[in-house]
Amino acid sequence: MAFVDAMISSLTEQLFKAINTQTRLPLYFLRQLEVMKASLQNIHVLLGDDDKSNKEIILITLAHFRDLMYEADDVLTDYLTGEEYEENGSFCNLSLTDFFFRHQTSKKLREINKRIKKVEVILGNHLQAQDRSSSHEHVDMNQLRFKYDTSDEIIGRESELRKIKAWILRQGYEFQKIGIVGMGGLGKTTIAKLVFNDPDTRGHFDRQIWVSVSQTFEVEEILSTILQQLGETLGKDISDKWAMIVKISQCLQKLSCLIILDDIWEMGLDWWTSFLSILSERACKRCCIIITTRSKYVVSFLGVDESLVHFPPVLSEDESWFLFCKHAFRRVGENSPEIFKQMGREIVAQCGGIPLSISTIGGLLGSKIYSLHEWKNICNKFFVHNITEENSALMNSLQLSYKALPPHLKQCLLCFSIYPEGFDIEAEKLICWWIGEGLIQDTESKSASELGYEYLSKLIDRCLVEVVESRGYDGRVHKCKMHSLLRDLTIKMAQEERICSFDNEYKQEFTADTRWLGFTSEMDSISLNRCPKLRAVLLMTTGYQGPLDRNLGSLHSLRSLDLSNNNLDNVALKNLLSWISSLRRLAYLNLSGAKGLKELPNSIRKLRNLELLVLSGCQMLSKLSPSITSLKSLMVLNLGSCDKLPYLPRGLGMLSHLRELYGLRLVSQANRRSCPLLEVGALGELRVLHMHLSRGSEIKQKEWDVLSKLRKLKVLTIDFDAERLEGIKMQMMLDPLEPPQRLEELYLRHYYHDTLPKWVSPEYLCNLLYLCIEDGRLFDIRVDEGICWNLEGLRLKQLPYLREDWNRLQNQMPLLRYAEVIDCSQILNFPGGVENKRVIWRRNWDDNDKEGKSSAAI
Structure with missing residues (x-):
């Protein structure tokens, strides 16, 4: 149901956008979109936030509804894409723009709307009768989690116990918050229990309080639990929430207290923040709060210092085996037959050191200790990851994390x-x-x-x-x-959710309802014909050489196609691209690293819905069709590291939706086919730009302010062809440029000049957070006296002539918290030295360490 909920939100957003932005849509078409939007919103309200798909009729109806939404998405995509291209004067001879197509599209929408209305009626009849406040499923799952997490096992936890005790017991009393963060089943509650029951801890505090929170909690119940453990009786004078909080804070001002808040989720975080703030403000100085949670966001939101957050590691091999034996061989001890031990070790190796997994399967096998046949059956099921009653307790624990996610x-x-x-x-x-x-x-x-x-x-x-x-x-x-x-x-x-289908070994199967496919070399591409509803095909095998082309032709709903790092030759890729060009709904195409790709053909223009085109690392690519400039929906165009590609075609400035552009090669403007820097100024939505400059590059005076016009640009990379471009020409080309004001990251690679361009300074780049300079002849990073960088990160690599004093750099970069220095042997006073080393420096912003610490690795 969660997937349906998210699909409704996505499709509704598309409808809203279409209704509000497509001014040329006929009135009858707009009416159908409005009807669809209203129905989707009604169904969204009916479904609510809770899972209610426990009845067969609802499951069947939702499965049908999913197919309807995919169908509606296809129709909407076809129509809007056709309208956009008609508006821009492209493909005007295609049937997409004629009256017959519009009539057929409107007819399809009317039919879909009728079917959606039936779904709305069926769901309304069945869902409105259910009690939405029921939470018995959460209670059962919490009991399952508590059953395993609160075991008294201390295996592998001794060092963790010492670590947290050291935080608690250090230098007297002070109000502090400690976090224990990890996935379900990793033993967060177990560690908290060990701390709670430890004699040293108990002797340190006057009182100890344990509160089990979980996803659904009542504030009054939490507060009354705390009061009861403080020894306070509930009377009429402390019956409301505020009175309870006041009473708790009054008690805690007089006592030293350890409070463990077990299993806090993201729901209700604002209340927890207020509650903890009140305790802190009311001078409950001798309180220590320990928070266990599955989310780092929770402890960060509640103000836990990063240095006081513990992430439980998985158990070691020996610890895992010892824990398994305590459960699986608890009746027979060390005298168990060797065949059982051998199977047990194979099982433990599959558990990944997760205590809950080990305890669950160990407990199950321990109940069958006298039957080798039963052990073999359970082990076989475990190895194929069959989710049945045998490991449902573990999966239910993990499902808590899944169900807590937003759609x-x-x-x-x-x-x-x-x-x-x-x-x-x-x-x-x-x-x-x-x-x-x-x-x-x-x-x-x-x-x-x-x-x-x-x-x-x-x-x-x-x-x-x-x-x-x-x-x-x-x-x-x-x-x-x-x-x-x-x-x-x-x-x-x-x-x-009927997105994918898998066999008993969890290998993906080809079915008529499959929407996403991870394609491997073991699969037969002919089988793609059995999956007409596929929306995503992602190649999982590097160096794939098998046939694919004509088998893609039937995948008319395909949105994402990633065939990166294949070993197809140029002929095979030509045929493949011919079939790909027929996939009119395709939004993402990735052929990066395709070794045989030499040319991107003119037929690419047919991919009118394409939003992301990734061809990076195609070393043989030397020709790019100018028709690429007609792909009006493009948001990402990645042609980085395509070394044989001489330039990008003129007309890129028409791609007004472009957010990221990689591989812009500036050449002589005598070449009328190449894209000049001037055109880039029209890309007002650009966030990322990677440029390449070489000996023939030309930047004219009228282009000097182009980068400053890119108001949303955050990342700029400039690569130089160091073998062909002298340092003095580098500086002559770059010095006159006006940089973008909102730039946050700057990368200069193969910069063979002794000083930086004049605009690479705090005066011009006041928002710059990260600077990377790699492979060059730079002598210094000059800054005018009294001006400081706002840099937080710095990377200097292969700069053998750079003679900088690290102490001076630190003074000019007071906010710097991370630096990486590689092969910069002449930097002075760098912590740990830099000779033939990769040195990483980090600043710790605590009271005891103002200068920062560094770590070095060869």
Whole structure:
């Protein structure tokens, strides 16, 4: 149901946009859009916020409704795309713009609206009769979680207990907040219980209070629980919430107290903030609050200092085995037969060190200890990750995290279901897919790409996704992956939502209802014909050489196609692009790293709905059709590292929706086919620009202020062809430029001049947060006396002539908190030295360390 909820929101937003922006739409067409919008809003209200899909009739109706929304999305996309191209004078000879097409489209919308109305009636009859306030399912799940999390196991937790005790017991009493953050089943509550019951801790405080919070909680119940544990009886004088809070604060002013708030979620955070603020303001100086949660956002919102947040690690191999034995062999001890131990070790290896997983499967096997046949059956089911009664307790615990997500994040999380187990996912590709699928759309203040990284960070903060590789300066994720247990959950939910289908080994199957497909080399591309409703095909195998072309032709609903890093030759790619050009609804195409791609043909113009085109790293690409400038919907055009491509075609300035442009090669303006810098000034929505300059590059006087016109530009990269461009010409081209005022990140690569361009200074770049200079002959980073940078991050790489005093740089960069120095051997006074090293420096903003700390790695 969550997926349906998010789809309603997305489609309603598209309808709203169409109704308000498409002034040329006929009146009868607008009426149908208004009818559809009203019906979707009514259904959204009927569904509410809770899961009510427990009746067969509702499940069937919602499945039908999902198909209707996809159908409506197709019709709307076809019509709006055709209207846009007619308005711009393109493709005027196509049937999309004639009366027959409009009539047929309006007829389709009327039919869809009738069917949506039937869905509205059916759901209204069944949902309105249900009690929306029922929460018995949450209670059952909380009991399951408590059953395992509150076990008295201390295996692998001794060092964690010592760490948190040290925070609590240090230097007398002071009001402090401590966080314990981790995914479901990792043992947060267990650690909190160990602290709560520890003799040293108990001796340190006058009172100890334990409050189980969970997702749904009543404020009065929480407050009465605290009062009761403080030894206060509830009377008429303390019956309302404010009176209770006052009484609690009065008690805590007289006592030293440890309060554990177990399992706080994002619901009700404002109230918790107010409550903790009152305790702090009322001089409850001798209180320590420990908060356990699944979300880093929660502890940050509640004001917990980062240095007092503990992230429980997974158990080691030995710890995992010891915990498993306590449950699985509790009846027979060490005398269990070797065959059982061997199977047990295989099971433990699959649990990933998660205590809840180990305890759950160990407890199940322990109840079957006298039957080898039963063990084998359970082990076989476990290895294929079959979610049945045997491990439902674990999955229910993980489902708590899933159900707490807002609908848009649930959609994004379910995308992980198609990636193979243990697969390292490139964040940029993942986010491009989200945008192409329509899961993310621009807002007034943020681009879809920026929102995508924000969504991914939220999933990581909730411990649902793991970071594999990230940028040191701000933690921006480059690669991520999903724990196998959480992948199992996403697969289960994706199947329930009828997005994908999987066999018993959780390998994806080709079915008529499949919407997303992770294509591997083991799959037969002919089988794509069995999936006519596919909206996303993502290649999971690097170096794929098999046939694909004509099998894509039947995928008329395809929105996202990622065939990056394939090994198809030029002929195969020509045929492939011919078929791709027939996919009129395609919004995201990625052929990056395609080794055989030499030319992007004229037929690319047919992809009128294309929003993201990624061709980076295509080393053989040397010809780009000028028709690319007719792709009016493009938001991302990535042609970075296409070294044989001489220039981008003139006319890019017409792509008014462009947010990111990579691979702009400036050449002599005598070449009338190339895109000059002047055209870029028309791209008012541009946030990211990557430029390449070489010996033949030309920037005329009338173009000097172009960059300053890009009011929304945040990231600027300038790459130089160092072998062909002398340092003096670099400076002559760059010095006259007027930089964008809102620039936040600047990258200069292969800059072979001894001083920076004059505008690379705090005077002109007052909003700059990150500066990266790589591979050059730079002598110094000059700044006028008395002026300071606002930089927070700095990267200096392969600058052998740079003679800077680190102490002076620090003084000129008072806000600097992260620096990376690689092969800059002449920098003076850098902590730890820089000779032949990669040194990372971080500043700690605490009272005891004003100068910062550094760590070095060869």
